[in-house]
Amino acid sequence: MSQIAVNVEGISKIYRLGVKERSSDNIAGMIWDFVRSPLNNFRKYRSLYRFDEAELQGLEAENGQMDDILWALKNVSFSVDEGEVVGIIGGNGAGKSTLLKILSRITPPTTGEVIIRGRVSSLLEVGTGFHPELTGRENVYLNGTILGMRKKEVDQRFDEIVAFSEVEKFLDTPVKRYSSGMRVRLAFAVAAHLEPEILIVDEVLAVGDAAFQQKCMNKMQDVGKEGRTVLFVSHNMPAVTSLCDRVIWLDQGKKVSEGPAREIVGDYLLAGSTTTACRQWNDTESAPAGRFARLLATRVITEKGDVAEHFDIQQPVGIQMEYEVLEGGEVMLPHFRVKNEDGVLVFVTLDHDPEWYQRPRPAGFYTSTVWIPGNFLNEGPYFVDCALITRHPDIPQFNELAVLSFAIAGSMEPGTARGDWPGRLSGVVSPVLEWKTDYRKG
Amino acid sequence: MDSKSDNAPIVRIRPPGKWEIIDFQELKDYRDLFFFLVWRDIKVLYAQTIMGFAWAILNPMIQIVIFSVIFGKVAKLDTDGIPYVLFSTVAIIPWTYMSEAMSKASQSLVAGQNMLGKVYFPRVLFPITPVLAKLVDFSISLLLLIAVMIYYQVPPTWNVLLLPFLILLMMIIPAGIGLWLSALSIRFRDVKFAMPFLIRMLIYSAPILYTASSIPDGYRLIYSLNPIVAVIEGFRACLLGTEVPWQFILPGTVVAALLLVTGAIYFRKMERVFVDVI
Numbered sequence: 001m002s003q004i005a006v007n008v009e010g011i012s013k014i015y016r017l018g019v020k021e022r023s024s025d026n027i028a029g030m031i032w033d034f035v036r037s038p039l040n041n042f043r044k045y046r047s048l049y050r051f052d053e054a055e056l057q058g059l060e061a062e063n064g065q066m067d068d069i070l071w072a073l074k075n076v077s078f079s080v081d082e083g084e085v086v087g088i089i090g091g092n093g094a095g096k097s098t099l100l101k102i103l104s105r106i107t108p109p110t111t112g113e114v115i116i117r118g119r120v121s122s123l124l125e126v127g128t129g130f131h132p133e134l135t136g137r138e139n140v141y142l143n144g145t146i147l148g149m150r151k152k153e154v155d156q157r158f159d160e161i162v163a164f165s166e167v168e169k170f171l172d173t174p175v176k177r178y179s180s181g182m183r184v185r186l187a188f189a190v191a192a193h194l195e196p197e198i199l200i201v202d203e204v205l206a207v208g209d210a211a212f213q214q215k216c217m218n219k220m221q222d223v224g225k226e227g228r229t230v231l232f233v234s235h236n237m238p239a240v241t242s243l244c245d246r247v248i249w250l251d252q253g254k255k256v257s258e259g260p261a262r263e264i265v266g267d268y269l270l271a272g273s274t275t276t277a278c279r280q281w282n283d284t285e286s287a288p289a290g291r292f293a294r295l296l297a298t299r300v301i302t303e304k305g306d307v308a309e310h311f312d313i314q315q316p317v318g319i320q321m322e323y324e325v326l327e328g329g330e331v332m333l334p335h336f337r338v339k340n341e342d343g344v345l346v347f348v349t350l351d352h353d354p355e356w357y358q359r360p361r362p363a364g365f366y367t368s369t370v371w372i373p374g375n376f377l378n379e380g381p382y383f384v385d386c387a388l389i390t391r392h393p394d395i396p397q398f399n400e401l402a403v404l405s406f407a408i409a410g411s412m413e414p415g416t417a418r419g420d421w422p423g424r425l426s427g428v429v430s431p432v433l434e435w436k437t438d439y440r441k442g
Numbered sequence: 443m444d445s446k447s448d449n450a451p452i453v454r455i456r457p458p459g460k461w462e463i464i465d466f467q468e469l470k471d472y473r474d475l476f477f478f479l480v481w482r483d484i485k486v487l488y489a490q491t492i493m494g495f496a497w498a499i500l501n502p503m504i505q506i507v508i509f510s511v512i513f514g515k516v517a518k519l520d521t522d523g524i525p526y527v528l529f530s531t532v533a534i535i536p537w538t539y540m541s542e543a544m545s546k547a548s549q550s551l552v553a554g555q556n557m558l559g560k561v562y563f564p565r566v567l568f569p570i571t572p573v574l575a576k577l578v579d580f581s582i583s584l585l586l587l588i589a590v591m592i593y594y595q596v597p598p599t600w601n602v603l604l605l606p607f608l609i610l611l612m613m614i615i616p617a618g619i620g621l622w623l624s625a626l627s628i629r630f631r632d633v634k635f636a637m638p639f640l641i642r643m644l645i646y647s648a649p650i651l652y653t654a655s656s657i658p659d660g661y662r663l664i665y666s667l668n669p670i671v672a673v674i675e676g677f678r679a680c681l682l683g684t685e686v687p688w689q690f691i692l693p694g695t696v697v698a699a700l701l702l703v704t705g706a707i708y709f710r711k712m713e714r715v716f717v718d719v720i
Contacts, residue, residue, distance in 0.1 A: 015718070045629050045719070105455055105562040107717045114455035128560040131482055133489040142482055145475040146561055174489075 003117065005198055005229040006080040006103065011112030013073040013098050013253075016047065072098040073109070074253040080231065082118075082197075085224040087244035087261060088233045089268055095253040096233045100124060100202050103231065118197030118229070121148050125202070127187030132176035136167055136186055139175050143190045157193045164215070165189035185212055192219045198229045203236075217243075217422035237265050237379070241409055242422055266310035266407040269341075269381040277309040279403050290390075290397030292330050297322040298386045300406040301369070313410045313418075313430065314374040321368055321386050323398075328362040330390040332397075336370060337385040338377075339402070346377065346428050375417060378430035379410035458714040464706055468564055476567050483575035498579040499586045502538045506531050513651050522653055524682060531590045532681050533650040533674045536612050539580040540670065541641045543613075546572035547620025548637055551628050555720045565713040566706070569620040573613055591681065599683035608676040611691075611698055615669050618701030625705075625712040629719050648674045654690065662689070669694035669701070 024030050073095045080086050088096050101107045103114060104122035129146040130139050140161055144154040154161075162168055165186040167178070175183055201220070220243055224230055234240050240247060240261060247264040249256040251271075257264055270276075278299040281287035288295045301318040302308045311317050319336050334351040349370050384404040388397045410418055410430070417430040469476075488494045506527060513519045514526025521529040547569040551558065554568055627633035645651070648670040657665050665671060672694025675687040 042630075101559075101717070102455060105453070106559060108458045108714045109455065110457055112457070114453075116453040116455070117451075119451060120453070122561065125560045129557050131486055133486045134482065138482075138485065142478045145478045146557070146563065148563075149474075151474040151477070 002081045002083060004079050005082040005084070005117050006231070007115045008076060008078050008103075009113045009115075010075050010077050011073055011099075011102060011109040011114060012071065012075055013095075013102065013107070014110045015070045015072055017070050071253045073102070073250075075112070076250070076253070076255050077112075078248055078255065078258060080229055082229055083227040084246060085230040085232065085244045087240040087247040087265075088231065088250060089235075089237070089240060089247055089265065090250035090256075093252070094250040096250055097124070097202065098253075099250065100200055100231070100233055104200055116198060119148070120198045120200060121194045121196035122200035123147070123191045123194075123202065124200075126184060126191055130175055130183065130187060133174055135174055136171040136178070139186065140190055143187065144193075147191065147194055148196065149194060153195075161189045161193050164192060164219075166212075181212075188212075188216060192216065196228070198231070199223060200231045202233045214422065221422060237269065237409075239422070241265050242411070262312075262409045262411075263310065266409055269407045270309055270405055277404060277406055278307045279400075288398035288400050289326070290388075290395065292325060292327050292390050292395075293332065293388050293397040294324045294326060295321065295386065295388070295398045295400065296324055296365075298384075298400070298404055300384070300404050309406050311406060311408050312374075313377075313379060313408050313416050314413075316374045317372040317377070317406060317408075319370050319372070319384055319404065321388075322365070323368075323388060324365050325361050325363050328364075329360045331358055331392065332356075332361050332388060332390055334366075334368050334388045337387070338372070339383045339385070340378075340428060341381045341383075344428060346382070375415075375432045376429055377408050378425060378427055379408050381405060381407045458711075462710055464566065464710055465564070469566070472563055472567065475563055476571070479567055479571045480574045483571055484578050487575070487579075495579075495582055498582040502531075502534050502583050503586055505534055505538070509534070509651055519652055520656065522655065522684075525594055528590055528594045528596065528682070529653075529678075530651065531587055532678050533648075535580070535583050535587050536608075536673055536677050537645065537648070537650050537670075538583065539576055540612060540616050540673070541644070542579070543573050543576040543616035544619050544623075545637050545641060546576065547616055548623035548627055548633055550620070551624045551716065552631070552634065552720075555628075558720065559717050565716060566621070566709060569624040569709070570617060573617045573620065576616075577613070587681070596682060598681075601680045601683055601686060604676065604686065605680050608673060608680060611669065611676070611695060612673045614698045614702050615673065618698060618703075618705040621705030621709045622701070625709045625716075628712070628716050644670060647671075650674055654687070663693075666690045666693040667697050669698035672698075 024033055076095070076099065088099065090096050098107070100122065101124070102109050103116070104120065104124065106122075106124075127143065129143055131142065134142065140158065141151065141154050144161075145151060162171060165182075165188070167182050167186050170178060170182065175186075178186070217239065220230075220232075224243060230243075232240070232244060244261045246258065247261045248258040249264050249268050256271075257267065278297070280297040281295065284294065298319075298321040299307050300309065301320055302311070303316055303318070305318075319338075321334055321336075323334065325332070332351075335348060337348045338346045340346055351368050351370070353368070382405065383402040384406075385399065385401045386403050387399040389395060390397060410416060410425075414420075415432070417432050418425050488497060491497065493500065509530045510527045514521075514530070519526070550568040550572060551565070558565065623633050623637070647668055649657075654665070654671060654675050666689055672687075672691045675690045678684055679686045
């Protein structure tokens, strides 16, 4: 029976934005403004955090439309069970950081309530409170206690922290003489050795070199396995899918959805693009068409033939187009271009089906499907251009850019190119290749 | 696991609003952090200086020399027969502590705003830290005081027993003012600009350079409400064996206590919104 560790009940947070000040355009007005400015400033700074009841109720009635008010979070509720690792994702300004700040007690919510059961440590930054004049050793103690450890606990873990940070030699040197990498390693080492019941982490993995990042990811994974509750905010989607059981997606201060990590991450990656996994043109007028051919539909399908947007990295992806040949007798070349999220063209695939190779196609309806094997495309979202040309001479009939999209999510299961490597593998493709290692006793 | 979580602390995070009292249990939980913050202030203060802690003596000493020349030799202020150097040393040493602790405490939150936005801990630790850290300087500068007293061959009297109380009072004043001004300065940075004036005014508001007896009788009562007067006159009585000025110490103590209590209440009310108004 697991207990609820964090219960968030309808929290909202509003901030006051700056409003453009009126300024006078004559000397007398300017002087008057200058004289009055202390009073105006006083009102402005005093009102920064004050929202009276009437104002709040007014806001709710008006659905939050007010010039100088920003809803950083709006009526967000969720709960996290003990021992669960939950990811929080969303674009910039989605309210992720505000949410973490409320959960860490750094800033209070405007309305709503949070109940937290257990000792919380929050890592919104590594190395908070590091003082450049203090030595590494001294900073470990200072930072450890700032993060909520007792001196006794730092004493116990001191050797582990130092070993983890790999800066043993410089322990008695002031931190101001450290390289930035050393400083970050030491800071993360302290953070990694916190042992709270609930850990709140914001994007701290993006530190150090690749090897150190790897070490950090492993450490994070251990934390999850030890049955501690973790709330994790990140833009690194592979990290989220591999670390988290469940994901909460925020957008513009509101909760969009929550659910199993891979599903929500896939939805998130595809959101914002207007394309989908299936496109149909029922109206012949608007359908993309040339003299000889007209596009009717195009879709992304699974092996079973179902339309799908999300694929596991091991699953083959089918891309299909339905088209009508309006005037027979031409050799046709349907093709797809697959691009990744950076717009890099990953590959072009041409219909070289032997049955129709260099053969004129009679009028009628066609469905062509191409299969991208599993363990080929790397993780991330993909966009597909769908096109068809007639040959000799080459004349485009239709060419729809980014008409389809789908997302591939990785996992750390064996049988993938990533294996147990916890971070995202770089690269456009992620094939599983055969490795062989010879060993000779030396 | 379940047994562990059953007695786990439960934290409720709610919108701010009500007046709250200081959570002493929480302060106790954070005492190690408090210790390290004080220790950091002490460690870092004279980092990369040649003189190091000698500055704790040099600083008041230079002031004493200047004041003794200007007010003692040139202006020839009346000091009820006490040599001017002795007269001013006894006052300047507690005054240096109070003025430094006060300005450091008032700036503590603004100076530490990076930390405020990144991690939770009882914010009250910030303004209280310099009040303790500056005691190190104070203790070192007591050596100067002792040297001066030996030079002028002032015998200790029973009045010296009052010293611990006066030191406590000397700490309460910057703590109270620090709580008020640090909380205010987070919202209004004017405090930063007003602070040098305030310090300069306060030095004339207390009998540091002149004697309290030179204040006209009609203003004595108002004058006695200044708790700094109580500390300075108290130190003189303690160390020089003059009559204990209860007429200053009693009202001064009451005012200092009021400053501390109201400061703590105001600070507590404001501390939850600090991050939003930085």
